[in-house]
Amino acid sequence: MDIRKIAVLGAGQMGNGIAQVCAQAGYEVKMRDIDQKFIDKGLATIKKNLERGLKKGRITQEEIDASLGRIKGVLDLKEAVEDADLVIEAIPEIVKLKLDTWKAVDEAAPEHAILASNTSSISITQMAAVTKRPEKFIGMHFFNPVPVMGLVEIIKGQATTDETVKVIERVSHKVGKKTVLVNEAPGFAVNRLLVPAINEAIFAIQEGVATVEDMDTAIHLGLNWPMGPLTLADFVGLDTLLYISDYFVEEFKDSKYRAPALLRKMVRAGWVGRKSGMGFYDYSGEKPVPNRF
Numbered sequence: 178m179d180i181r182k183i184a185v186l187g188a189g190q191m192g193n194g195i196a197q198v199c200a201q202a203g204y205e206v207k208m209r210d211i212d213q214k215f216i217d218k219g220l221a222t223i224k225k226n227l228e229r230g231l232k233k234g235r236i237t238q239e240e241i242d243a244s245l246g247r248i249k250g251v252l253d254l255k256e257a258v259e260d261a262d263l264v265i266e267a268i269p270e271i272v273k274l275k276l277d278t279w280k281a282v283d284e285a286a287p288e289h290a291i292l293a294s295n296t297s298s299i300s301i302t303q304m305a306a307v308t309k310r311p312e313k314f315i316g317m318h319f320f321n322p323v324p325v326m327g328l329v330e331i332i333k334g335q336a337t338t339d340e341t342v343k344v345i346e347r348v349s350h351k352v353g354k355k356t357v358l359v360n361e362a363p364g365f366a367v368n369r370l371l372v373p374a375i376n377e378a379i380f381a382i383q384e385g386v387a388t389v390e391d392m393d394t395a396i397h398l399g400l401n402w403p404m405g406p407l408t409l410a411d412f413v414g415l416d417t418l419l420y421i422s423d424y425f426v427e428e429f430k431d432s433k434y435r436a437p438a439l440l441r442k443m444v445r446a447g448w449v450g451r452k453s454g455m456g457f458y459d460y461s462g463e464k465p466v467p468n469r470f
């Protein structure tokens with residue numbers, strides 16, 4: 178099956194990145210959001226990213242113009258998906274919103290279209306089950322920031338066929354990503370390891386094993402992570418980490434995934450990391466200052 182037209186649902190952090198890499202790879206892209214201001218913001222981000230590439234000599238002005246010319250911002254869902262070969266969804270991580278959206282997409286998209294969700298945690302099988310084409314439903318998990326990160330985790334739901342997997346592997350490779358194939362399970366492969374690892378760092382802080390900066394330096398230099406786990410936690414958002422930890426306990430029925438009390442306390446205090454200005458580091462000054470616990 179040949180994919181030529183892609184509809185991207187959501188023009189936020191992930192959606193605009195996905196639209197960008199698809200357009201750069203030569204696909205015709207419709208990027209849909211629910212308000213023109215989100216579409217404009219998404220398109221502005223794409224333009225800024227591409228122009229950064231121009232300054233670094235990685236892309237020409239002609240390539241920028243051609244890529245931008247292949248992306249159309251769309252408000253109407255039907256218009257976005259009615260001629261799509263592939264729909265990639267990157268709307269907020271809210272189960273009801275995703276299920277309602279997939280029902281509507283299934284009605285409006287051509288019969289041959291493949292439906293892919295960029296969800297971080299919601300069951301692919303659960304979303305596939307509200308459509309009439311669960312065999313064509315799949316997880317396509319990009320990483321943030323999409324134009325920079327080299328991986329797509331492909332997630333097979335209960336009914337996803339090998340043919341659907343092959344098509345999504347081809348598209349992922351064409352947009353410049355390596356792929357791994359995982360069977361559906363909470364957290365797929367990456368978050369299943371990452372979230373308990375970050376939580377373990379927080380348990381260690383809670384127990385007074387090391388300071389925030391020493392734990393970050395230990396893992397940054399000792400394991401060659403690009404940044405320490407507590408800096409990363411502040412980037413991801415402590416509310417998101419807590420949500421995923423609680424979701425893992427609920428799904429796996431295993432307390433080894435439990436969130437540290439310190440994480441829950443910080444979220445209750447509104448200390449959710451960079452986006453709130455306070456987390457394991459204090460972001461109110463020029464440079465982040467580690468907090469003491």
Ligand SMILES: NC(=O)c1ccc[n+]([C@@H]2O[C@H](COP(=O)([O-])OP(=O)(O)OC[C@H]3O[C@@H](n4cnc5c(N)ncnc54)[C@H](O)[C@@H]3O)[C@@H](O)[C@H]2O)c1
Binds near residue numbers: 189278
């Ligand atoms: N942020 C990350 O690091 C990351 C990484 C991998 C996967 N994800 C997943 O990607 C998805 C999107 O996350 P994000 O960080 O881009 O969120 P975001 O809030 O930046 O963007 C979501 C966008 O979707 C729009 N939207 C809401 N309802 C919509 C609808 N019905 N149709 C079209 N657009 C709609 C919103 O207006 C918003 O612009 C989530 O499922 C998230 O779990 C996020």
